[in-house]
Every structure is written in C-alpha cells, then in structure tokens.
Amino acid sequence: MSAANDKLLAEFAKALEAGEPIRRDFGRGERLHIDRPLPFLVVHVGRRREPAALDVVTANSSYLLVRNLGTATAIIKLVAEAMTARFGAFILLDIGELARDLLASDADYLPPFEMSVSASGNGPIKQALLAFSAAVEQAEAKYRAPQIARPKIADDPAAKLARQLPDLASLTVRFAPIYRVPEPDAVYPELLERLVANIVDAGLRAVAAFVDATGSLALSSHRALGRRAFVDAVTRADRAIDEVAQSFDFLLAVTPINALAARAEFAENGSERAPRFLYRPLTIDISRQKKALFSVALDHFEDPVLTTLYREKQQELDLQLSLLSARETPRYVEFGRALYGPVEPSLLKAARKILDETKPRRGKRKGDGDDADVAFVERRARAMIKSYAGDYDGFSASVELRDDLPSGLMVSGGRLLISSNTTMARQRVEALLSHEVGVHLLTYFNGSAQGLRLFRSGLAGYEGVQEGLAVLAEYLVGGMTIARLRLIAARVVACADMLDGATFVDCYRLLVRDLGFSDAAAFNLALRVYRGGGLPKDAVYLRGLLEVLAHLRAGGSLDPFWMGKIAASHFGVMQELGTRGLLKAPRLLPQFLSHPEADKRLKAAYAGITPLEMSAN
Structure with a gap:
C-alpha cells in the first residue's frame, strides 16, 4: 500500500x-x-x-x-x-x-x-x-x-x-x-x-x-x-422543512376573525343564511413556499426511517399549503378531505351511539352560575405553565389574549392563545388546560429537545393521536363531562354531513333541533366545521380518542407519545428511534398523570373503558 x-x-x-x-x-x-x-x-x-x-x-x-x-x-x-x-x-x-x-x-x-x-x-x-x-x-x-x-x-x-x-x-x-x-x-x-x-x-x-x-x-x-447519529444532510433538511412549517400557522389562517359579528349577523337573519366569515390575509406566497418545500433534498439521509418521516411531512405541508390557496373555494373541502380523511362509517356509528345514549334532559345545565371568566382561565393557565417551567427551563411557553379568535383556547407553536370572549364552566378549566398545556405545549417543548425540529412541529398525521391524548387528559383529571363527550361526538356527525354536502345552516339546525345544543354551542361548532369553506379536522378528536383507547386496551405504553408530536402509525418508529438512541426520553411528563384519580382512571382505560363510560368516572 x-x-x-x-x-x-x-x-x-x-x-x-x-x-x-x-x-x-x-x-x-x-x-x-x-x-x-x-x-x-x-x-x-x-x-x-x-x-x-x-x-x-x-x-x-x-x-x-x-x-x-x-x-x-x-x-x-x-x-x-x-x-x-x-x-x-x-x-x-x-x-x-x-x-x-x-x-x-x-x-x-x-x-x-x-x-x-x-x-x-x-x-x-x-x-x-x-x-x-x-x-x-x-x-x-x-x-x-x-x-x-x-x-x-x-x-x-x-x-x-x-x-x-x-x-x-x-x-x-x-x-x-x-x-x-x-x-x-x-x-x-x-x-x-x-x-x-x-x-x-x-x-x-x-x-x-x-x-x-x-x-x-x-x-x-x-x-x-x-444508527445513533444524524448526518449533516438530515439536520439541513430538518431546518429547511421547519422553515416552511413555521412560515404559516394553518389553523389561525383558516379561523375566522369576526366570530362575534358573524354570530350577530346570523341571529339577525333568523338563522336562515350562513354568516360571512372574514379571515386573516395570508402572509406567505404559496408557490414560493411549495418551491422551497420540494427543493429540500431527502436522498442523502443514509437512514430509510428518517427519509420516510420527512417525505411524509413534505406531503402533509404541501396539502396544507394547497388548502390555504383554496380557502373559501369549492376545492377547499376536497383538499381538507385529502388531509384529514373522510369520516369512516365506524367512527360515525360510534359518534351517533354517544349522542343517542346521552340525550339531554330538559332543564338547566348543571353548574350554571358557576362559570369562569377569561381572567380566571388566564391566571390558571399562567400558573400551570409556570409549574411546568419550574421542572424544565426549556418550557418557555407564552400566553396571549386575543380579540380575533372565537371563544376558547388554542395552541400555536409555543404559544397558548386565549380568546378574550372565553367563558366556561369552572369545573372544566383544569381539564381544558391539561388538554392544551399538558399535551399540546408539553409535546411541543419535549419535541424541541429531541435535536430535530420535526418532532416539535409534528410528524405527518400527528393531530389525531394528539387530540386523543388531550381528551384522555381531560378524563384523567375528572373533566370528561357528558356535555363535553356530546360535543366531541357531534363534531364527527357535523363533519360527515359537511363532507356529504350539508350547508352551514343545515348543520346548525341539526345541532339545535335534533341534538339539543344551545344556539351558542351550535353556532361555535358549525363555525369550526365550516371554517375556511369546510374542514373535517374536528372528527380527529373522537377518532384519536378511540385510537388511544385501543392502544391502551392492547397494553401499549403512553411514554413514546410524550417525546414529541407523533401519529399512532409512528409508535413503532418512535420505539425504534428510542432503541437506537436517536431520541431522548421526554424532558417532562404530563402533570395530569399525577392527579389523585389519574392512576385509577388510567387502569380503567387499560381495562377497556369506552368513551361513554369515561363520562361517569
């Protein structure tokens, strides 16, 4: 030589x-x-x-x-x-x-x-x-x-x-x-x-x-x-794809900014005509972002598993960008169907069973007069975030009060957004914060600690399991009320009807006349389903819950789900990446797992509890 x-x-x-x-x-x-x-x-x-x-x-x-x-x-x-x-x-x-x-x-x-x-x-x-x-x-x-x-x-x-x-x-x-x-x-x-x-x-x-x-x-x-090490090509692609993902907030872009005015308009016309929703102007050039997305090379990863994960994410971001470009057009519904899937017959059957077996009784809702206003919700949210940050200084979440959101809470990246119009039953506050902070924000910051940004922005299709885990969190802290369960089930029925061609007014009437929802609740639910022109995302809550319950019934662990934002189909991949040492144990575990009744309720989930039985525990 x-x-x-x-x-x-x-x-x-x-x-x-x-x-x-x-x-x-x-x-x-x-x-x-x-x-x-x-x-x-x-x-x-x-x-x-x-x-x-x-x-x-x-x-x-x-x-x-x-x-x-x-x-x-x-x-x-x-x-x-x-x-x-x-x-x-x-x-x-x-x-x-x-x-x-x-x-x-x-x-x-x-x-x-x-x-x-x-x-x-x-x-x-x-x-x-x-x-x-x-x-x-x-x-x-x-x-x-x-x-x-x-x-x-x-x-x-x-x-x-x-x-x-x-x-x-x-x-x-x-x-x-x-x-x-x-x-x-x-x-x-x-x-x-x-x-x-x-x-x-x-x-x-x-x-x-x-x-x-x-x-x-x-x-x-x-x-x-x-392999236990990423090559540089993975890191470069991860950053490039994340730049596209962070260039827009999909849900904010399709959420109306005039919810209160639209509801007033709807009431004035006797609930006979769909209201006119207004949206934020898009801050991105769709074609430019698509060009950037597909210019990311995935052929030098030296890791077929990671290549597949990033290709799936490319395809999902492409669909989201296509959805935004089709906002308020007939094509929007079909892009939404492609992104979130149809409502499966088995899912629709499960939703209707819940609604049939929990028909509301006449009279006042239990807990009327004991509502929490937005100031209370904000205080409790900040306290929960501070508690998580005390356990891990990387948990740097922020809270924003917004006038341009419908009533409720939502997470955008590392931010908790609270509508200034929010009021809710006081007994639901801890459950909802466990949902938003204990799952959505926790997996964002745990994913951020993994070394690849993909695990914080979310693997393709992660939303189903995320929302299923979030609903499970509500149950574990005792916040799964019949009203909440009916709302989740009604979202599935409304999504199915929307995909079959029902109008906003058809949906509203179904919710009020057939399912017994209040005018306000029916309007807000219909708004979510018809935002942007018709989005079947809200079917993921019950679908995801059923996936999580099936996973637990089969003896599966929840631990990999806290590592970042992943789909049920990625459970085996996360286990493999963890076994290889490419993923770290989650920096934080959800605090709701330490709730006094959580262990008992989790055992019930492992034993095969149904959504209907969750509302009684």
Missing part, C-alpha cells in the same frame, strides 16, 4: 483504539463510517453504479464504501481486529447487486427475483445466514418475492472478499436490480425504497442472530444496532 494509505490506516487505527466515531471520506466516493464501536461492518466493494446496494450499506451504523479489493481487505482487517478485541466476535456483510435481473420476463404474473447469500465460517455465521434468509423471505414483497440461492463460498463468484478474509465470519449478499426500469438510468422509486428497507432489516437481523449466538452483545432488538 502507498504512504497515503498507510497514513489513512494509522488514522483509523487510532480512532478505533480510542472507541471514537469515524466518518472519513477518502479516494473517489470511498468512506468509512462507524458511529460507535459495533461487532460488524457492512461493505460495498467496486466501481459499478449500484444505487440500491449503496443505499443498503450506507443505511447502517457501521459501513465501508471502497473501490478495490486490496484497500477493502486492509481496512476490514483493521476494523475486525479492533472490534474482536472489544466484543470477542465480528461479522462482515458484503452487499452488492447482480449485473442483470435474469428472472424478469414479460409474463402476466410477477416472477421472483434472484438473490444469493453465501456464508464464510462455521457455527454462529450459520445462524446469521438463516436469520437473513428468513427475514428476506418473510418481508412484505409488494411486487416480487426473492428466490434465494445459497452457494458455498468456493462456488460463489461474488465472494472474492470472503475468500480474501477466510478467518472472518462473513455473509456475501447479491440481489437482482429489480428496481431498474428497462429504459437507461430510470428506476421504480417505490420498489427501490422497499427493496432497500427489506434488505437493511434482514442485515440487522442477521447481525443480531450472530451476536446472540456469540454472546458478544446484549440487544433489546435488532433495531438497536441502527
């Missing part, structure tokens, strides 16, 4: 001995990346363009990209020696692509695709081979399934590296480039992504089986072998 290579090896040896992370580019497109000491290395050797193999390799926490066999052998020996000394065992995964997709044909069915896996060594390496093969065969293969060949090392033309390193336990993996379109340089992006994800997972399972068989490392999951 040359003097330059000797110097490079000496540099690697020094870092390996000290247990330091390594990310060193050398040569043309060559790199050694080890984010922490681990008993494995994933390698790609060669100059041929193999994008899937490169994506598989670079998705790992310990990998080597190298152009020639001699350099590969020298570096691998160095890493293997250091890691064997540390762990007592070491495994090498050599990943590459076959030259052609030989099993492809023009048949009416989707043929299998070729994959070969050979193992060098005895004992534990056999467990790794079995684990890899089983994982690949059992993976969801939406398009084509693998047909795996298991040649001996001596008969495997791809196993040149393994034959150069006969004393190392190794797997040599080659797979057909099924992601390629017959046209030059074109690929099937979804197929490429799925193929990479499946092989990355199979590789981690193979390593986990090996370290389990050798006793070299104790693992809670094969995913614990994944």
